Amino acid sequence: MSLALERLVAGTPIPFAGNRVTVVSPELAARFQPGDHLLVEQVSGELLLIPVADQQAAAVAIERAAAAFTALSAVSDEAISQFFDLFAQRLETPECWANIASANLADIERAKARGRSTTRLLADERMRNDMIAGLRAWRDAAPTRGKVISSVEHDGWKVEQVISPLGIVAFVFEGRPNVFADAAGVLRTGNTAVLRIGSDALGTAQAIVTHALNPALADAGLPAGAVSLVESVNHAAGWAMFADRRLSLAVARGSGRAVSQLGSIAQQAGTAVSLHGTGGAWLIADRAADATRFAAVVRNSLDRKVCNTLNVCLIQRERAVELLPLFLGALQQAGIARGQGCKLHIVEGSEGYLPAEWQNATVEVYRAEGYQTEALAEPLAEADLGREWEWEETPEVSLMVVDDLDQAIALFNRHSPQFTVSLISEDAQVQERFYNAVNAPFVGNGITRWVDGQYALNKPELGLSNWESGRLFARSAILSGDGVFTVRSRMTQVDLSVKR
Amino acid sequence: MSLALERLVAGTPIPFAGNRVTVVSPELAARFQPGDHLLVEQVSGELLLIPVADQQAAAVAIERAAAAFTALSAVSDEAISQFFDLFAQRLETPECWANIASANLADIERAKARGRSTTRLLADERMRNDMIAGLRAWRDAAPTRGKVISSVEHDGWKVEQVISPLGIVAFVFEGRPNVFADAAGVLRTGNTAVLRIGSDALGTAQAIVTHALNPALADAGLPAGAVSLVESVNHAAGWAMFADRRLSLAVARGSGRAVSQLGSIAQQAGTAVSLHGTGGAWLIADRAADATRFAAVVRNSLDRKVCNTLNVCLIQRERAVELLPLFLGALQQAGIARGQGCKLHIVEGSEGYLPAEWQNATVEVYRAEGYQTEALAEPLAEADLGREWEWEETPEVSLMVVDDLDQAIALFNRHSPQFTVSLISEDAQVQERFYNAVNAPFVGNGITRWVDGQYALNKPELGLSNWESGRLFARSAILSGDGVFTVRSRMTQVDLSVKR
Structure with a gap:
């Protein structure tokens, strides 16, 4: 037995997500008119009013x-x-x-x-x-x-x-x-x-x-x-x-x-x-990383800000003293190529690896509102590794030094948008283990910017998904035009005596 | 802002499906304990209590x-x-x-x-x-x-x-x-x-x-x-x-x-x-039907009651006088093969095609509760063509005489569970038009009982879907063991200078 939703009363509790409850605000109740629809977004409990x-x-x-x-x-x-x-x-x-x-x-x-x-x-x-x-x-x-x-x-x-x-x-x-x-x-x-x-x-x-x-x-x-x-x-x-x-x-x-x-x-x-709610690619430098490849990948994954741009880099401690300066150099080059500086978010605990000249410097960052003077390197809580930097002109990225590959995999699976990741490692077995362990639809050993239907598959791209809401049943995370289909089964019987 | 759902109060309105509202019953409110979950089924508005x-x-x-x-x-x-x-x-x-x-x-x-x-x-x-x-x-x-x-x-x-x-x-x-x-x-x-x-x-x-x-x-x-x-x-x-x-x-x-x-x-x-909420296969006899094929298909689609058993048959008026007796004969044979009678639901308006001996006869129908004496042929409203007959031992089926193929297609698309349909027609163009026009994942020109992953595809079947809730994105309605997968994209870069 149900009735038409004719009005909303302020203070009415609305259950959602099984065991949560939200409440109709006076503002929402006042806006609601008969014929309008109310959507209860089941993840956040947000109440969305759709005018008739x-x-x-x-x-x-x-x-x-x-x-x-x-x-x-x-x-x-x-x-x-x-x-x-x-x-x-x-x-x-x-x-x-x-x-x-x-x-x-x-x-x-x-x-x-x-x-x-x-x-x-x-x-x-x-x-x-x-x-x-x-x-x-x-x-x-x-x-x-x-x-x-x-x-x-x-x-x-x-x-x-x-x-x-x-x-x-x-x-x-x-x-x-x-x-x-x-x-x-x-x-x-x-x-x-x-x-x-x-x-x-x-x-x-x-x-x-x-x-x-x-x-x-x-x-x-x-x-x-x-x-x-x-x-x-x-x-x-x-x-x-x-x-x-x-x-x-x-x-x-x-x-x-x-x-x-x-x-x-x-x-x-x-x-x-x-669709993907969050973008931003991750890059991991293994202990068996080739330094030249690593620097080239950083440089070529920061040419402009789109969803597959490098957003988070993890470097293994064993190679940090060697690779971190290469990372910073590539980041600077990416900025110079756009006539800009660059911006680093360094995870707390990793700042000791930064050269002195990065510790207290400032930079002019080109934001949507115009240039802003900001610290060149800012501390970032590990829990914020999932933040996507929506930069305009000044390349911006997070960096962390990790103990080993297992920690890198765990951080990716916990904090990333479950989207795109590259591992720089010359060790084929490590590449295999990494590929099997990371929860991402797009995995590579080089630049992150390849994730694009037209560029990667030579097909017009209709949509691009991450795995934030889970893996995609029976399909790729790149939706191409020829991917919009169902499968029907058609039976043709010749022998009239066919039976079970 | 949301809170834990600690209690349910009888009479509380619960909005669902955008513009409907249901109400917490006193019985539900009394049963609910803190920690329990409440599911609001968004199609029916049914409130389902899940004990902690x-x-x-x-x-x-x-x-x-x-x-x-x-x-x-x-x-x-x-x-x-x-x-x-x-x-x-x-x-x-x-x-x-x-x-x-x-x-x-x-x-x-x-x-x-x-x-x-x-x-x-x-x-x-x-x-x-x-x-x-x-x-x-x-x-x-x-x-x-x-x-x-x-x-x-x-x-x-x-x-x-x-x-x-x-x-x-x-x-x-x-x-x-x-x-x-x-x-x-x-x-x-x-x-x-x-x-x-x-x-x-x-x-x-x-x-x-x-x-x-x-x-x-x-x-x-x-x-x-x-x-x-x-x-x-x-x-x-x-x-x-x-x-x-x-x-x-x-x-x-x-x-x-x-x-x-x-x-x-x-x-x-x-x-x-x-999954499929409703089963039951449909069979349509076109004006270009082969009579022998039609009778064999009816007989061999009623061997026992499972989801792909013949449930509704539509015969075109032009051939009704010839084909309807063949249908009734095949239905009777299917019953005899199980040592039983049979049961017909004839759509109102089609009963004139029934022979006199079917009009007022009774039959002993083997139900879950035991034998019941029932009318051999009962009238059925056209709107009830979607009913699936869950028979035990006595074959049971709906029958209607239709004006033409377009009416048959429209009835199928409106009333069927959008599941399985066969068209008996020797006209290849008609078969093609029919295949394109019916909204069913399983279409054939013979028996309906073929819809089964093991039987049709030689693969263990995990699940079987109809299209009641829409067509299935990128997959068949037969779920086989090897159908439970996602697709990942793996990029291998050899040339370090690759860039966008």
Whole structure:
């Protein structure tokens, strides 16, 4: 027996996570209107209010995507190829692009007026060409829908395992208007997509939908709503979208609390996710490390700040006197290459290995707010090894001297985002033991920056996961376009007398 | 900000599913003790109380399985093979089996005293031999741990995709003591298992653990807890186990409300599941059906009642006068083969196609309670086409005459458990259109009874899913032992100058 949730009363206890309870605040109770949804995030107990308008914006887009998914089962692979081609052609057309560019200009003006960053917002020629190239790559990609991956023959009958469309894929991208080329890729394998894009880029996205995406869908004979935008500027529309049980897969780009919250919402709806709440790669120098390799790896894993940039380095004590100066030199070089200094967080207990000139120096650090004068090396508690340094221009990294490889493995498994790790060691047995013992989907013996679907696998990357929420069942942590599928079994009986 | 859940107050509203609310009953409030857990099943709003003892029984087993999973990464494939061999040897040993048999006898006596069915409970020689054969098959199965499934070569570096252990797999089996041979199979690929077994068979299961499983683990050098039993007779221990976020996969056998509830619990914890709440196969006779094939398929899909037994048949109107008598004849033959009659549920509107002798006849139906006199054919509302007939000895099935294939597809997609369907049609284009349009993981052109991992794929089946809760990401609905894996990416850098 249940009723509609018509109101929230301040002070009402809300149980979550089995044995915890949170309480409805007066502010939340006042905001709640009949028809609104309340999500109880089961990890944190956070209460998320979804206004009815955002709930409906998400529901409408998903409803259409569900109908489009069914319709797509009767659409040929050739028609899907044609859609990608027509979409690309429209972006190439000057009149069409003029409409998009003018919407983009308006978005940028609005963002500037609100004091927001516009670096990723600009729909310039490079972004346009990347989108066009991306769509043409999907057009030319081999369709995997219906591909037989294995077959078992019996006397008088056989069973084939067949790659098949998965369903509706939801994407949340913040503030980047060029995401349609990525999201539309799921159509290649017969899936449909719903997207939420940050409010800053919404006008540009709507122009792309109106002037390029929707006409291309219609002209190719694909169902309307096969790729569609959730028409809301509010984060709550993203929550509503990720909470919908009709999704087959939820993908979020970027990292941080907003992304991990989206991940929790989708997971508690039973939906598979592709995202990483926290990024940052780890690097471990073994006692059998090659010093030259170590220095090169540090230098080449700090070229710019993305999720697979070196974030934490552990050096074994036996080699610390030799390797730590190489580490510091490589860190400095990485800063110099960007015309900047660098910034070190040294775990308490390891500071004795720092040269005197690092102990009390200061550095000008290029932060989002501009240059700040900070200590060159700051102490870090071991418990904070999991912090990801979201640096802008000044390379920033944590460093610790450890007793042995077992301690390094234990620290990684305890504090890291369970994401990317490299071990520098010439000892093959040690590499093997390390590979088996670390809880990370991405393990290497060199630079950390290789973790990227396009760079590593030569395939467009839709999403990238870590193992913060556990290992991924039957799949890689790199989600490529051809990875969005299910497997069906098809039985063909020839002999009519077949029976159990 | 959150607090421990110390008490439940009757009348407290509990929001769920976004916009619904349920209320704590006086009975639930009275039962709740500090330390107990409360699960809010988000589909139904059902409030499930987990007593602290059951919560802890599950937590202890999972804690041990987590430690064992880590330890297993350092255990060789040879040691794992030896474990399977030693486990089988122990079951072969007369003294060991005598202990198990006497515990089983006690279980059976208890079950009889409680008036419970004991058909699946008896640990006889056949079950013993099946377990031994199953364990030897796992011993001899090729280890897939560490298998490289693809490799991408770049200039100076490469990336390999590697099959890797997934984590902790939880199993719920009701009342069957022979499940260890199945569950232990996940060790083959480096995973660990926790099990809950129905209270009726718990004594037998504990004897197997004490006298065979645990000694085999120890003697082979495998970590204790790599396979372990949740020591509780209560269903709540199964809920606690499936609600634990440390699981990588949750498998339940059987069907019905208890199983679908377990599925909901695991899914809202973000855990992948392998189970089907409802079973029952559908069969559709197209206008281009071969009559002989149709009759053979009906006859051979009703040999006994399991999840892939024929449950609903739809016949196209154009062929109804010819095919419906063949259907009834095959149904009668299926009953005769078991020394029984048969039972038909005819959808309202189709009864006119029944011969006069079926309209008012009665039949003795063998139910769990014994023979019951019932109508041979009973009317069924179209909305009840999804009902699964859990017959004991008397074959029982629903029948409807439909206008065309589109109506049949729509009925299947709306009312079926999204599981198994066969289309009888000689028209290859119709078969293709049907295959693309039905939302089922298992589609065939013949008998429905083929859906079974061992029978269809020659591999031990750990679990079987339908698509009631959506399509399965990147996997088949048949879960085999070698299907319990994740994929890791391993990068090997040769050229030290590699950089982005």
